[in-house]
Structures are given as structure tokens and as C-alpha cells.
Amino acid sequence: MSNIVAIVGRPNVGKSTLYNRLTETRKAIVDDFSGVTRDRHYGVAEWTDRTFTVIDTGGYVAHSEDVFEAAIREQVVIAIEEATVILFMVDVTTGVTDLDDEIAALLRRSKKPVFVVVNKVDNNMLQSDAAIFYSLGLGEIYNISSMTGSGTGELLDDMLKHFEDEPVEENALPKYAIVGRPNVGKSSIINALIGKERNIVTPIAGTTRDSIHIHYNQYGHDFMLIDTAGLRKKTKVKENIEFYSVMRTIKALEEADVVILMIDAVEGIESQDINIFHLAEKNKKGLMIVVNKWDLIEKNNKTVKVFEDQIRQKIAPFTDVPIVFTSVTEKQRVLKVIDVANKVYENRARKIPTSKLNDVMLPIIENYPPPSLKGKYVKIKFITQIHGVSPMFAFFCNLPQYVKEPYYRFIENKLRENFDFSGAPIQVWFRQK
Numbered sequence: 001m002s003n004i005v006a007i008v009g010r011p012n013v014g015k016s017t018l019y020n021r022l023t024e025t026r027k028a029i030v031d032d033f034s035g036v037t038r039d040r041h042y043g044v045a046e047w048t049d050r051t052f053t054v055i056d057t058g059g060y061v062a063h064s065e066d067v068f069e070a071a072i073r074e075q076v077v078i079a080i081e082e083a084t085v086i087l088f089m090v091d092v093t094t095g096v097t098d099l100d101d102e103i104a105a106l107l108r109r110s111k112k113p114v115f116v117v118v119n120k121v122d123n124n125m126l127q128s129d130a131a132i133f134y135s136l137g138l139g140e141i142y143n144i145s146s147m148t149g150s151g152t153g154e155l156l157d158d159m160l161k162h163f164e165d166e167p168v169e170e171n172a173l174p175k176y177a178i179v180g181r182p183n184v185g186k187s188s189i190i191n192a193l194i195g196k197e198r199n200i201v202t203p204i205a206g207t208t209r210d211s212i213h214i215h216y217n218q219y220g221h222d223f224m225l226i227d228t229a230g231l232r233k234k235t236k237v238k239e240n241i242e243f244y245s246v247m248r249t250i251k252a253l254e255e256a257d258v259v260i261l262m263i264d265a266v267e268g269i270e271s272q273d274i275n276i277f278h279l280a281e282k283n284k285k286g287l288m289i290v291v292n293k294w295d296l297i298e299k300n301n302k303t304v305k306v307f308e309d310q311i312r313q314k315i316a317p318f319t320d321v322p323i324v325f326t327s328v329t330e331k332q333r334v335l336k337v338i339d340v341a342n343k344v345y346e347n348r349a350r351k352i353p354t355s356k357l358n359d360v361m362l363p364i365i366e367n368y369p370p371p372s373l374k375g376k377y378v379k380i381k382f383i384t385q386i387h388g389v390s391p392m393f394a395f396f397c398n399l400p401q402y403v404k405e406p407y408y409r410f411i412e413n414k415l416r417e418n419f420d421f422s423g424a425p426i427q428v429w430f431r432q433k
């Protein structure tokens with residue numbers, strides 16, 4: 001479900017410090033992977049078993065005086081439209097500034113929950129100084145120190161109360177989101193698929209609110225396409241085009257079952273694409289990659305392989321992802337995209353019967369058990385798939401803490417070799433029996 005938390009506020013109040021704090025546990029995992037840029041301004045955070053996407057708005061504004069304040073104001077407006085919750089950050093050491101007042105005026109008109117976060121309240125003496133921010137007229141204030149983390153627990157607890165719950169949809173249709181950088185061909189493929197019969201489905205309360213869902217029901221296929229391309233909004237400030245498109249992409253991605261990441265064959269896969277890829281992966285979405293404008297590439301019999309290898313290297317370690325080469329303008333393999341998306345959807349929902357899982361995996365484990373550690377041997381006795389939206393497996397054993405990362409990878413690879421999970425992120429746990 002799309003629960004997006006946007007941190008807004010003027011520069012230097014501590015937005016990115018809080019952002020880093022909220023996303024750091026996850027980030028530590030992801031940044032080990034190659035190809036992940038550190039200049040990401042959005043990421044997945046976790047608090048008491050809830051995951052949500054945090055976006056640090058400040059990162060999108062160029063630090064040039066003339067566009068600066070206008071850009072920030074516009075970001076606040078976009079955040080109001082797109083986010084679930086807004087954290088309006090101010091700085092106790094400066095008190096209320098003119099820009100704070102302007103932002104507050106925009107936020108007072110918003111219907112979205114706004115939390116006034118007074119940052120840099122590093123000690124009790126500063127608590128009383130913070131009271132001045134009640135004058136912003138946005139209700140309760142939350143005193144925190146992003147640096148030490150104090151006060152953030154209470155803020156997050158209250159924030160979570162405003163999150164939307166996963167709707168239980170009976171017989172819900174599969175949802176596919178086509179995402180990618182501007183100009184890769186997203187609108188073109190949607191138009192190619194649905195032609196003139198662009199049947200825009202009315203939003204279902206609380207669920208599909210404001211992305212455009214297109215019901216596709218032709219040639220035996222029945223699914224929803226979530227369109228990020230059609231909703232191109234004019235931004236007055238050039239710097240915010242990316243910010244806006246990122247917000248939309250995150251939302252579409254969170255709603256989707258399968259994310260169709262489209263890239264331009266000429267441009268190749270870029271860091272922005274990889275960020276989206278990892279965000280989808282962390283959200284346990286099905287994933288596939290479409291390399292469009294394949295007509296523009298001069299090819300020989302090795303070209304596909306070279307492209308695939310390059311892409312897989314950049315999306316490592318989750319490389320078991322289908323890649324389809326299309327030319328929308330030449331009508332090449334457009335329907336294949338849908339066939340593959342359906343396949344990924346099935347793979348993500350795949351349930352392996354327990355007996356089969358044990359019959360296949362136990363002999364593999366016997367031949368290649370976890371390496372012993374400090375003279376201790378891990379004995380895996382039983383494996384089961386856990387009920388969930390994406391494949392999760394529990395390996396019951398005597399000493400789960402002795403199983404190290406390389407063995408997790410080994411197990412995941414073996415699961416992928418033996419069962420078709422292409423495009424589906426897999427979670428593996430070792431549990432005490």
C-alpha cells in the first residue's frame with residue numbers, strides 16, 4: 001500500500017539527517033550491492049513491522065538562490081498531493097523564519113496529516129525554545145534530535161496511525177505498473193496496448209486514489225495497468241520534474257504486483273533505474289525489465305547477450321529477472337511484455353507444496369550443508385513456505401544464528417534453479433526448531 005512520508009522544510013534544518021536515520025538499517029543492506037548510488041533521496045524505512053517509503057524533498061532543489069524558494073514551495077504543494085503524511089521540519093536553533101511561515105501557510109490548507117517536527121532539540125534546555133513553533137498554527141509539535149534519535153519514536157508511533165491499511169480485495173486483478181525515466185516509451189506502449197479504448201477505471205475508494213488505472217481485458221488477458229506516464233504535470237520549476245516523477249513512480253510501484261521497468265536501449269540502465277529496481281525489490285514486488293527502442297540498436301547475434309549481461313551485472317544480486325527487448329514503434333514484442341508480466345505475477349504467487357520443497361531441498365542441503373562454525377554444525381530439518389504476497393521460506397534448524405550470508409545466497413540460488421521464481425524476490429529465513 002502506498003504509504004509515503006515526505007519530509008519538507010527549508011535547507012539545513014536536518015531533513016537528510018532524519019532521512020538517513022529512518023532508512024539506515026535498510027540502507028546498510030542495500031548499499032552493499034554494487035551500482036547503488038548514494039545520492040538517493042527516497043528509500044524504505046521500517047517502524048514496528050510497518051514499512052513505508054520516505055522521501056527527502058530537499059535533495060531535489062538546486063542550491064541556486066533564484067529558483068530556491070519557489071522550488072521549495074512547489075515541492076511542498078507536490079508533497080501535499082502525493083504523500084500520505086508530511087513531516088514539516090523546522091530548526092529550534094533558528095526559531096521561525098519567513099520561509100517556515102510560508103511553508104506553514106501552504107500546509108495549513110492541506111487535508112493531509114502534517115507533523116511539525118522541531119529538530120535539533122538535542123537537550124532538555126531546548127525544549128522550551130521549541131514551543132515557539134506552535135505559532136505556525138499546525139497543531140502539535142514533535143521535538144526531536146535527528147542526530148541522536150531522541151523523540152523520533154513518539155513521532156513515528158503517531159505517524160503510523162495515519163497510514164492506510166492494505167485493502168483486502170476479493171478477486172483483485174493483477175496490477176502492473178510501467179515505470180521508467182521520461183521518454184523511454186511508457187506512454188507509447190500503453191497506447192499500443194490499449195489503442196483508442198483507453199478505459200480509465202474509476203478509483204476505488206481508499207485504494208487507487210489518484211494514479212490512473214487502466215483495465216486491460218483483451219486476448220484472454222485481464223489485469224490493471226498503473227500508468228505513471230499519462231499523469232505528467234507541469235511544474236513551474238524545472239528541478240521539480242524529477243521530484244514529481246519520483247513521487248508518482250513510488251506510488252505506482254507500491255500499488256503494483258509487478259513492476260515493469262522500462263529502459264531506453266540507447267541510454268542503457270542508469271542509476272535512477274537501479275534505484276527504482278531496488279525499491280521494487282525491497283517492496284517485494286515482481287519485477288521485469290523492458291529494453292525499448294531496440295530498433296535503434298545495430299545488432300548482431302551477440303547483442304542481446306551483451307545487453308543482458310550488462311543489465312544483470314548492474315542489478316546484482318537479484319539477477320533472476322526477465323528482460324524483454326521491444327520496439328513499440330515497430331510493434332515488436334509488445335504483447336510479450338504482457339505475457340512475461342503475467343508469468344512474473346504467477347511466479348510471485350507460486351506456492352511450493354511442503355513435501356516437494358523438502359524432497360528437493362533436503363538432499364541439496366545434505367550434499368552441501370552450512371559450513372561449521374566454531375566446531376558447531378547446523379542441521380536443517382524441515383522447510384516450509386510461509387504464506388505471504390511474495391515467496392518466503394523458513395528453514396528450521398538447530399542453530400540459525402550460525403548460518404551466514406553466503407549460505408543464504410546458496411539456498412536462494414538453489415530454490416531458483418529448482419522452481420520458477422523468475423522476477424520474484426525471495427526471502428529465506430533460518431529458524432530455530
Ligand code: GDP
Nearest residue numbers: 011012013014015016017058119120145146147
Ligand atoms: P537538510 O538540508 O534539511 O537536509 O539538513 P541536513 O540533514 O543536511 O542537516 C543540516 C545540518 O544540521 C548538518 O550539519 C547536520 O549535522 C545538522 N543537524 C541535523 N540534525 C541535527 C540535530 O538533531 N542536532 C544538531 N545539533 N544538528 C543537527
Ligand code: GDP
Nearest residue numbers: 182183184185186187188229292293327328329
Ligand atoms: P514516456 O515519456 O516514457 O511516456 O515516452 P513516450 O512514450 O512519450 O516516448 C518518447 C519518444 O520515444 C516518442 O517520440 C516515441 O515515439 C519514441 N519511442 C517510443 N518507443 C519507441 C521505440 O520502440 N523505438 C523508437 N525508435 N522510438 C520510440
